[in-house]
Amino acid sequence: MTALSERSAAASRRESTRSSTGRTAVVRRRVLAFVGLTKPRIIELLLVTTVPAMMLADRGWPSLSLLLFTLLGGTLAAGAANVFNCYFDRDIDKLMQRTQKRPLVTGEVTPRAALIFGIVLTVTSIALLLATTTVLAAALAAGAIFYYAVLYTMVFKRHTRRSTEWGGVPGAAPVLIGWAAVTGSLDWPAVVVFGIVFAWQMPHFWALALRFKDDYARADVPMLPVVTSELSVGRQSVAWAYVTVAVSLLLWPVATDYGIGLGYTVPAVLLGAWFVLESHRLLGRIKRGGDIKSMSLFHVSISYLSLLMVAIIVDAIV
Template structure:
């Protein structure tokens, strides 16, 4: 039993826990990774730093859009989240946030994101964000993730959408450099997410989610991971001739080659360990893939500035 003097502290603690629950539904770490590609896309489109008001509005709108999509994903996936050790502590599983409250939260975030992007950037950026939310929340979450082994490939579309949104926010149109950079991020998601799925294969199998590492053998997954890693690097090098007039030069190209070699070598190491029957250690590739995309984005920024 709490005393009168303790009640404010208890109420504050409950409020803090509730806020943390809502924030957790948005999956902040995934949002950070998505926004890493937005800034370089905007700088490519503008040939330098875009106006700070536009940059702030686009980043805020993109954050809200990604958060909305993630909230809808948590809302729909609460049945399988409770079956997976990796997700069993999510707020909708523990009861910190009710399904109704989460759904309303997602809808509010959706409206805010589209309204902000439409008012402060361009209509095309707003519509692209709306399309990405709809695709991820409905097509990926409700259909592809549960019914096809190719869910990662289908899910790569909204995952790479921040590139197109960032470009459209600056120009109001799309161009080939944006499409190629979109292609880089799209291809990169296969080795990135398959490595994670390999690590948590038992979780996905328990929840009956047909991720590729669940329905295919390790050797097949390793070979496809290597193939998509090579494709990622090839498309990244294509950005140089396509975006030559937008500030891309030797700084980016050199960095893309070195980083790509690092990424490819690690993918082949994963495949070699699988063939040898050794511990695959897929999280090593997973963490390197994050560094690869972050550093590749930095290379674009540096090249455009210099």
């Protein structure tokens, strides 16, 4: 082979490598765009509430296969709901700085592709839960998808200041799905844990909405911080923080037969005091004026719920 031929072959190999690398990068971006539609960070938080509900229902560790299939089905169901949310909200997402980089806004995914993706995830999640868990768990997942994608996204979010309260129902649904996956029914401990997660969402989300209230105002979305004063939002956040803690303390009397006792209740009191204190701090900053630092409550709320769920798990198995 001549030197010229060798150089030509080397150049061809380099071009082939660059072409292959480019195709891989395109596929990777495409996959990440579809994954982004499912809002993985929100799903993580939802799954945090599924596991303790399952362990409480089973009075210990459920079978590994049931746990994995329930989590997988729940992940796909939550992902489907979030995909539909992105699909229906694409008109207002482009108006808000917080959501302007979502795949449907940037054009990385077409509306048609997103809709098909959401339908595929819905069918797959319900079929998986139906085949591996219980009819009730699958039905609850289907109901949660419809509620969040249609009722919350298309109706409540755009037409009422109380959208967060209405949206709290599908947000707490993983608790019921996890319980139903184990038992095929529902019981009072499941209702109480559902109530904890439901009430918790108000101070949690309003803290975020305070941070991005200008975005919601720009998109004409009547979130509570847009349509009322910061002082009112702060007071309501404090009230819901107290409700969250009060409901959390109900778990001991209704779940003693499921292993809940002081091992849960003591952490619940301490964590609840921290959560309530942080909500009061937000209200205090609002009253004083200046930077209210609402995201501080947002981050504390995530830690609060995560640690409370850990307390349920520990007390249920120990």
